[in-house]
Amino acid sequence: MTQFSEHQLIDWRRELHSWPELSGREVETTARLRRWLQDAGLRLLDYPLETGVVVEVGRGDTLIALRADIDALPIHEATGLTYRSRNSGVMHACGHDVHSAVMLGAALQLKAIEEQLPGRIRILFQPAEENATGARQLINAGVLDGVQAIFGMHNEPGLPTGTFATRGGAFYANADKFIVRVAGKGAHAAHPEEGVDSIVVASQIIQALQSLTSRSFNTLDSLVLSVTRIDAGKTWNVLPGEAEFGGTVRTHDKQVRAELEQRARTLVENIAAANGATATFSWHPGPPVLENDARWAQFASHVAQQVGYRVQTAELHLGGEDFAYYLQQIPGAFVSIGSASEFGLHHGGFNPDEALIAPAAHYFTQLAQQALQHLNARCRDAILN
Template identity: 60%
Template sequence: MTTALSQQLISWRRELHKNPELSGEEFATTERIRRWLDQANIRQLNYPLKTGVIAEIGSGEPLIALRADIDALPIEESSGVDFSSQHAGVMHACGHDVHSSVMLGAALLLKAREAELTGRVRILFQPAEETFTGAQQLIDAGVLKDVQAIFGMHNAPELPVGTFSARGGPFYANVDRFVIRVTGKGAHAARPQEGVDSIVTASQIVTALQTLPSRSFSSLESVVVSVTRFHGGNTWNVLPQTVELEGTVRTHNNSVRAAIPEKIRQVIQGVAAAFGAQVELEWQAGPPALVNTEHWATFSQQVAAESGYRLKPAEIQMGGEDFAFYLHHVPGVFVSIGSASEYGLHHPQFNPDEALILPAADYFARLAEQALSSLTQSTPQAVNA
């Protein structure tokens, strides 16, 4: 690993950071990545994608994949770094610029050792992770065809640089979204008895929903119900006719996940009936739980230890990650690498330590090489265990 390569990857990361693009709009980001890959003579595959880049290194079989995400968030940056976002209201507040730089670095390292690879490494620079649509776009385009294992990462701001965390089995949660519309009867704020107060009804619904994790399901189950948007009314002296709530449910148990919508419907209908209001629920199923393959989780930890990382047991996460879609098609593992930011993911002051980039790039290059060697020597049953 050289200082020049580290400086190059940090430079690319900062260029991406200054020019963030929202999910599905990563046109300039796509062109930048294409240009950098072209400069390194890394071949790119032609898939029917609006944004995103698929690169490949090596030849023959087996074939494994590495994945980076490239989109940003609708957040106004306030980190104060001198390479802050130049696009108002858009920021790489989740570190996808870091993930892209890591996989670009892995691509360069693998390209330098291409002649020694015992197969092919396909690198996915995926759009639209934040909207949980990008992975499925790539799957539908056929990028997983013949892929025998897939690997990805997320930076972990709560962990020090040089720390690595992974686990076999369930890791990230099922992610579902709901919208609740409460319809009452508008009235003058001074004469509430003449109406049906949708704000009071909606407020009671918010409180009642919090009983679901503790009273409708076992306390041993991981269930989070969060109302994140409450919108109603447009002036100070009128009780609004309607209020709209929006939020998310996070689970790991698929049986619990399947039962939640009806439980929510029962709660909101009961509360609405008590206040004389009408209510409707819109349910939007998001990405499934991310479940790592046990074999590849152990394998990834072994390579991390050889690469000099300090291993830390991974805790189950309630966040979501559309890498889960890939793992429903092929085995693999999603890992956490420490980024030591004082402020967490999706915060306007999020500022990961760039010292993680080069070691992570070296790690994924090693992981890819060793995974290819392992697949060459192993039976399919062994790696799918």
């Protein structure tokens, strides 16, 4: 039944890997995808998008969507592969090149059986997932109009090749960013008593924030707060008057998310005040918690078993994923497929097993067909009842 060459999909993946582009700048990536899809006879849909591609296969009123993401990360590649990135400082360190190859394969296979499809499949090659703006761009452009269910994937380096995992309900986390700016009083490093040391104040706040998550919330809540950068001072003998640091907060519960933001803000302002400084706490919401529809997650797992995957229930994931925005609009399921990389996502040595690509393409072909059949059957039952 396979209507594509596995070698072709791997070649396409490697070409995408060699020429990665950052979020919102996927111009050449878009051109390559458009060319490959047009050459295969796919029907490209015209949406007002600067980057990204949307195609559709099939006929009829019943409509589902499949999604791949296409952007890369500002990471220097350290794999040593012959097809490593040729764009310095940019790398497909999250496997979006793999996801694109999977959905290219599904598109080609679905096109080969287009006349037998009991409906339409809209396939989204989405830009700008890494900065969490791409899904909303596509939604605002109207790509979900008429879509009744949506499915997507992420490769999972911690799972062996041939393994599949998903779960109903909360899956990926709320992924929020925070920035703290501390204003003290600069002074000569030899006379700290004449100033208010912004570095010391920032350090106290950072330590307190780490204790906040472990001592002010239930240990069974899934949450993490990580400080990922700090900037203060320009030279060795001056106490800087200002310091800034920032990081991320990951949660799965909306109430925990809101409470953590408020508690962190209060902590930051009060510790600064206690030291004679002032501090501002800014919170920047990222993609919300990704909540799979329980029935579609079970359906997706059932199809995975049919095509030969080792299926398991996914653990809660603390990564963020802008596929969550689609699931706020329509039901569907996001799934993990094992990629067996020694190094994890967002690492310069990340190297997923390309053997996952062809089976995953076949899986999404089967999932799309069976989802259309399921929706048609549900519609018939509703009419009869």
